[in-house]
Amino acid sequence: MSRKLFGTDGVRGRANTYPMTAEMALRLGAAAGRYFRRDGGSAHRVVIGKDTRLSGYMLENALTAGLTSTGMNVLLLGPVPTPAVGFLTRSMRADLGVMISASHNPHHDNGIKFFGPDGFKLSDEAEAEIEAILEGEIAPAQPQNIGRAKRIEDGRGRYQEFVKTTFPAGLRLDGLKVVIDCANGAAYKAAPEVLWELGAEVIPVGVSPNGTNINDRCGSTHTQTAAEAVVAHGAHVGISLDGDADRVMILDQNGQVADGDQIMALLAARWAEEGRLNGGTLVATVMSNLGLERFLSARGLRLERTAVGDRYVVEAMRRGGFNLGGEQSGHIVMTDFATTGDGLIAGLQFLAEMARTEKPASELVRNFETVPQLLKNVRYGADKQPLSVDSVKARIAEAEARLNGLGRVLIRKSGTEPLIRVMAECEDEALLLQEVEGIVAAVEAAV
Structure with missing residues (x-):
């Protein structure tokens, strides 16, 4: 059906x-x-x-x-x-x-x-x-x-108390100055309160929702706002959530952004050391960087890829009995704690690593070298099916042949917007740009 x-x-x-x-x-x-x-x-x-x-x-x-x-x-x-x-x-x-x-x-x-x-x-x-x-x-x-x-x-309060139980009992956030960007969204009260109760000095951003400013130049899809706050306040770290707080981006003390792949790499390596990573496997989508796969492989760990969407990550985790997964976009799923991506809990796990290791955020957000990756979107009308057009299929096949052994191509429809997402990875950035732009041009011609 x-x-x-x-x-x-x-x-x-x-x-x-x-x-x-x-x-x-x-x-x-x-x-x-x-x-x-x-x-x-x-x-x-x-x-x-x-x-x-x-x-x-x-x-x-x-x-x-x-x-x-x-x-x-x-x-x-x-x-x-x-x-x-x-x-x-x-x-x-x-x-x-x-x-x-x-x-x-x-x-x-x-x-x-x-x-x-x-x-x-x-x-x-x-x-x-x-x-x-x-x-x-x-x-x-x-x-x-x-x-x-x-x-x-008291629904929010119940959730906040639960979230605090996921932070290691022996640790506190005393001495850490944390920027938290709530995107003027659902966590605008919960996230700052949890961080403050755990001992952090909190610098809240995006906590004045008015019904129309959610995700507006703030949050995980516009990390510049949090980055500027981190630098301006001399904060140790920034946590940037999206409008419903199920995804997160981490910013180091210099305002540099770590996406979901880097966060998952940190947690997977740590959990594997502690014997907590079920099946030695991380579940992520086809969008995750090839560098993440290489990072895991070098440690004897496995990356299982799924279709795009945190629901498909969770389904694969439940089938395989795995407890860590997520998306490059910042959905981090930890089924030991939650049933879906939770940006606040993921942020707390990162802060726990800072408190445990006493390392600056900049040392914890650079876990692997990313393979150059380029993503471009093409909007199309509801009556169009550009990926079924012969010229588009031929151009995609041509790109796959040229990148064979050097990288990969991923073309898909967005599940939430009328967009064709054209993504490729390749060590040769000139070739990468050439092939992505070639496919984009073919799709634009078809629509």
Whole structure:
């Protein structure tokens, strides 16, 4: 059963435009409620969190209406990070968790992500079944069985207390000056408070959300803001989250950025030394740098690659019994602690290494030499299928032949935006640029 509405990370689009309308959110809530009430039992429960987008109010109310119409009792968490929804779904014994967020996208976008009762994101198969229910008549609950809605005032506090338990008990952050950029998003209260409670001197950035400034020139997709704060305040390290705080970038004391690959390399090596890296394996996507693979191989460790999307990383981790994975973009998944990527927990693990080793951040963020990598995006219309055009396929095959043995080519559709992502890696930067630009030109001609 294929999916049409769901992408790689839930349903996503421009607010007040299909599919991110109040009407669709209401029907989607009702379909999800009906899917999770198939056993006909009572006392079904769903938790709903959101980030700080203005459209979150609209979608939260519509989802609540749809869910309660099928008999689900709704617990409203307010603004909390995406990983908090995964944690609280399981902690509060809910049947379903919902996060309203478009992650790192601008404020005018929004999205709806679903979590199962185990706190993990729903599988492709479950999402396809919800779509099938959505396309038909959704049976409402009897009047006496309509659900209730209740606001949970301490959801963020529960999550913060849990997050602190993931930091080594014998360590503190005393003496560390930390810039934390919350992207004016979901962690704008939680992240600074956790760091302060663990002893850090906190310099908060991006903690004044107004509904439209989420990810606006701040956060993990615009690290310049945090970098400038690190240098200006003489901070020891910077932690830059995205709008829903499920991804992170680390900045050293000079403002230099370490992406998810470098963070995963540090943690994998450390965990392997301690005998904590299950199966001697790190799970990452096809986007991760070839340098990471070489770094792991030199230590007798293995890199298992998946399709792009942290959900696919998590699925591979669960299948193989692995406990560390993530994406170059900053999703770091540690299933010993969380069911999804958690930028704050990943940041704390990095800070724990700083406290344990007493090394500056600059020594911990450069774990391997990256192979030159170039990524370019080409936007296309919804009615176009550029990767099916013969001239595009021929140009991709030509690039693969030229890079054979020297690097690799990866061409894919974005799962969240109408973009073709053209990526290649190669030690020869001139050849790399030539081949990427050649494929981009072919795709542009096709669209």
